[in-house]
Amino acid sequence: MRKDLIDRIMSASGLVVRVCVYVMLALPAVIVIVSSFAADNVLSFPPTGFSLRWYKSAFANEEFMSSLWTSTYIGILASCLSLGIGFAAAFAIDRYEFPGRAAFQALALSPLIVPGIVLGIGLLYLFAWTGLNQTLAGILLAHVVLAIPYVVRTVLASLSLFDRRLEEAAMNLRAPPWVVLRRVTFPMLLPGVLSAAVFAFVVSFGNVTVTAFLTYDDTVTLPVRLFSYVQQSSGPFVAAISSIMIAVTLIVILAIERLIGAERLA
Amino acid sequence: MQSTPAKPGRECLLLLISPLLAILIAFLVLPLVWLFRASFYTGEGFVERSGFSLAHYEHFLFDAYYLSVLVETLLYGVVTAVVCALIGFPVGYSLARLAPARRRWRMIIVILPLTLSLVVVVFGWVAVLGRSGLVNSILVASGLFDSPKTLLFNKTAVVVVLVQQTIPFMILSVMSVVAQIDPVLEHAAANLRANRFVTLTRVVIPLAAPGILAGFVLVFVIAISAFITPMLVGGSRIRMMGSFIYEQMMSSMNWSFGAAMAFIILGAGLLFTALLNALARRFVRR
Numbered sequence: 001m002r003k004d005l006i007d008r009i010m011s012a013s014g015l016v017v018r019v020c021v022y023v024m025l026a027l028p029a030v031i032v033i034v035s036s037f038a039a040d041n042v043l044s045f046p047p048t049g050f051s052l053r054w055y056k057s058a059f060a061n062e063e064f065m066s067s068l069w070t071s072t073y074i075g076i077l078a079s080c081l082s083l084g085i086g087f088a089a090a091f092a093i094d095r096y097e098f099p100g101r102a103a104f105q106a107l108a109l110s111p112l113i114v115p116g117i118v119l120g121i122g123l124l125y126l127f128a129w130t131g132l133n134q135t136l137a138g139i140l141l142a143h144v145v146l147a148i149p150y151v152v153r154t155v156l157a158s159l160s161l162f163d164r165r166l167e168e169a170a171m172n173l174r175a176p177p178w179v180v181l182r183r184v185t186f187p188m189l190l191p192g193v194l195s196a197a198v199f200a201f202v203v204s205f206g207n208v209t210v211t212a213f214l215t216y217d218d219t220v221t222l223p224v225r226l227f228s229y230v231q232q233s234s235g236p237f238v239a240a241i242s243s244i245m246i247a248v249t250l251i252v253i254l255a256i257e258r259l260i261g262a263e264r265l266a
Numbered sequence: 267m268q269s270t271p272a273k274p275g276r277e278c279l280l281l282l283i284s285p286l287l288a289i290l291i292a293f294l295v296l297p298l299v300w301l302f303r304a305s306f307y308t309g310e311g312f313v314e315r316s317g318f319s320l321a322h323y324e325h326f327l328f329d330a331y332y333l334s335v336l337v338e339t340l341l342y343g344v345v346t347a348v349v350c351a352l353i354g355f356p357v358g359y360s361l362a363r364l365a366p367a368r369r370r371w372r373m374i375i376v377i378l379p380l381t382l383s384l385v386v387v388v389f390g391w392v393a394v395l396g397r398s399g400l401v402n403s404i405l406v407a408s409g410l411f412d413s414p415k416t417l418l419f420n421k422t423a424v425v426v427v428l429v430q431q432t433i434p435f436m437i438l439s440v441m442s443v444v445a446q447i448d449p450v451l452e453h454a455a456a457n458l459r460a461n462r463f464v465t466l467t468r469v470v471i472p473l474a475a476p477g478i479l480a481g482f483v484l485v486f487v488i489a490i491s492a493f494i495t496p497m498l499v500g501g502s503r504i505r506m507m508g509s510f511i512y513e514q515m516m517s518s519m520n521w522s523f524g525a526a527m528a529f530i531i532l533g534a535g536l537l538f539t540a541l542l543n544a545l546a547r548r549f550v551r552r
Contacts, residue, residue, distance in 0.1 A: 088283070117511055205383070249382045
């Protein structure tokens with residue numbers, strides 16, 4: 001049976017490819033975490049011995065800790081700002097008819113397709129001219145721009161699943177508008193809004209391609225600090241710092257997954 | 267789309283959309299316009315902001331060395347996108363056909379490199395491919411190599427890392443389009459005695475083409491503008507536009523030339539996208 005043979009080859013090769021891709025996707029993160037617990041001074045795999053010394057030196061390193069703080073701080077602010085701006089925009093796109101709505105939505109999602117390096121040096125020019133260079137505000141604004149498409153997409157998805165008849169039913173039952181808002185609209189949108197916020201946080205927290213052009217003096221975000229550090233040396237110390245970032249990212253992804261389900265992670 | 271389109275007050279609508287408009291026009295559109303203008307400045311640095319000349323573009327386009335870097339960069343983009351399409355398609359397809367409960371961990375693995383900071387991902391590969399990294403240990407232990415080899419700082423390593431960081435875009439793009447294809451069509455093909463290969467090439471791939479194309483373009487654009495990966499994984503031997511631009515901006519301080527190069531890479535990306543779309547349209551019409 002020729003047909004059987006082809007089918008079998010297809011499913012076997014499909015399986016091999018899928019396994020390889022999943023291994024490739026997870027490999028860097030897994031290796032980083034494993035080697036961060038190494039006892040020796042150089043990055044080697046399999047690591048010899050187990051120790052937490054690199055975590056100790058990571059948490060004792062003032063430069064990296066101040067960067068971690070900077071990144072967290074900017075991330076939270078960027079998350080709040082982009083959530084406010086993006087939610088309003090998504091709400092308008094979902095509930096209002098207005099000329100240029102499609103173009104408006106395209107604009108809101110466009111930061112996703114502008115290469116980081118292009119936006120980075122564009123902002124470098126703009127900030128150098130407006131005096132926003134070498135300010136935290138500049139970095140923050142860049143991160144808000146980067147996070148907006150994620151917020152708009154996530155909130156739009158949860159708004160499109162929202163059944164407006166529930167609001168109408170509540171109003172038919174004579175619930176006053178604020179009660180409808182508080183008891184119906186808000187609880188139903190909450191998972192989407194929360195995941196939009198954490199998405200925005202993680203986008204800001206991990207960004208390097210744009211931020212690399214905007215940091216200055218002591219105000220260096222953690223990924224950019226790591227980028228300049230890795231250019232000179234790599235070792236279990238970097239692995240420990242990287243593992244902290246992986247942990248933060250993983251927690252965020254799992255939180256989003258809990259809130260809105262793996263289906264709509266992307 | 268809505269059951270009851272709200273009759274808005276114009277002011278209310280304006281209030282909702284103006285923050286986004288303001289911030290994206292000020293900090294996305296304006297920087298790009300400015301950058302474009304800056305690429306025509308006569309001076310080099312930031313101080314001499316005046317004049318109009320094509321000098322920076324000429325400097326680039328009439329120099330065989332720079333042109334070869336551009337060509338190499340575009341080749342990296344094409345190779346990365348082709349590899350992503352070839353190995354990303356089966357993954358995206360199977361994800362779309364999988365029961366939601368079994369999709370969970372696979373989705374998390376696919377999303378992780380997208381949300382994880384790029385530096386961490388690239389550093390992970392340095393640890394995997396380094397002299398005493400995982401791959402070398404396996405190869406030496408299995409007796410294939412006598413001593414560890416330098417697996418970093420070559421073209422293959424750069425392509426592998428670029429593929430890993432961009433393939434989620436391809437997978438998700440394929441997944442969303444395959445989810446729209448009714449499995450009944452595939453059953454019908456099977457009933458007509460088509461084997462899986464015929465079903466794939468005659469039914470699934472033509473229907474999934476828009477998703478593959480969208481993923482292809484996204485992967486290509488990201489790959490040609492990469493600078494972290496060529497700098498950390500490629501070292502000094504790998505030449506890509508992104509690392510050139512980074513050097514011009516941050517070390518040589520020749521901003522105008524950096525701006526011109528950024529627009530050359532942006533233009534090349536747009537041109538490639540348009541070309542691919544035109545080809546696809548022709549293919550579909552036929």
